[in-house]
Amino acid sequence: MSKRYRQWVKEYQDQAWTVARYILKDAQEAEDATQEAFVKLWNNRDNVDPERVQAWLMKVTRNGCLDRLRRRRDNVEFDESYMTGDISGPMQDVATNETREWLKRAIASLKEPYRSLVVLRDVNQHSYEEVAGILELNLAQVKTYLHRARKQLREQLAEVRP
């Protein structure tokens, strides 16, 4: 069983970490949230359908991150400036690296569930069906929300591009 768990860690740790990193925007907290999700996976290893481990883990990771965000807001320690960070400033002659970093911040600044949708579908490359399962939405909702999220990003990107 431990061997199977190690295999799951190997396959999914980067994806879970990416989801946590984008949602929480804090490396230390993202590590804690990812670890919590894997502890839950370990404790439920006999109950989780091996075919659905990836979706299960992404859902648990995302829910854990959202709980942490709620607690942050309750503690009035949430850094709102990060959410409304300067992502639309003048960026003449944007290099690829800078565009990438800008886009990461733009994705992180999206509201839920748009942010998770973009991370799961466009960054982690899950299928629409998998995203629907993880976020507990139907396929039509996934497409509609994702289109809105992409449109937001597109418009922001158009503003900063020469």
Add this chain to the structure above:
Amino acid sequence: MNEYDDKWEDRINALMDGELSATDAELLKTQASDDHDLACAIIEAYQLQQAMGAIHVERAPDSLRKRLRAIPRKHRPAPAFSLLQPRWAMALAALPLVVIAVSLMRPDTPSASEIAQARQELAIAFAYLDKAKLITGREIESSVGQTMADAVTDSVNRAIKSQNLNSKEKEA
């Protein structure tokens, strides 16, 4: 596409996802040639897709990798019984106290050797009393006759028997 149009938005996304049929793609192209905003939206969608292509799943830091590998070791199921478990350790520590408390609460019961010694002492006492009874009887008989002697020795006998009975009850 001056106003947001879900229909075109769906088609642009389908185009990006490679899910647009040839007919719909042609229709979109025709429409875009006449609609500057739609054309811009398609170009922006391509630019976003390109930028997205540069974003990949991030590698989890080594510190996290280490923490995740350690989970099975740190979250082993607790054994059903172990003297090292806190509750059992506490129970063991409390055991001498319980023994002392019980021994303090218990009524004083003599040991077997004490009972044997008491029986021996009682037997000696009764033998002495029997001897005393005979002597007393003879003395009374010689001075006041057999009837009087019997009356006195009977009362002495009853007293001895009563004593004997009490002793046995206590012993039991």
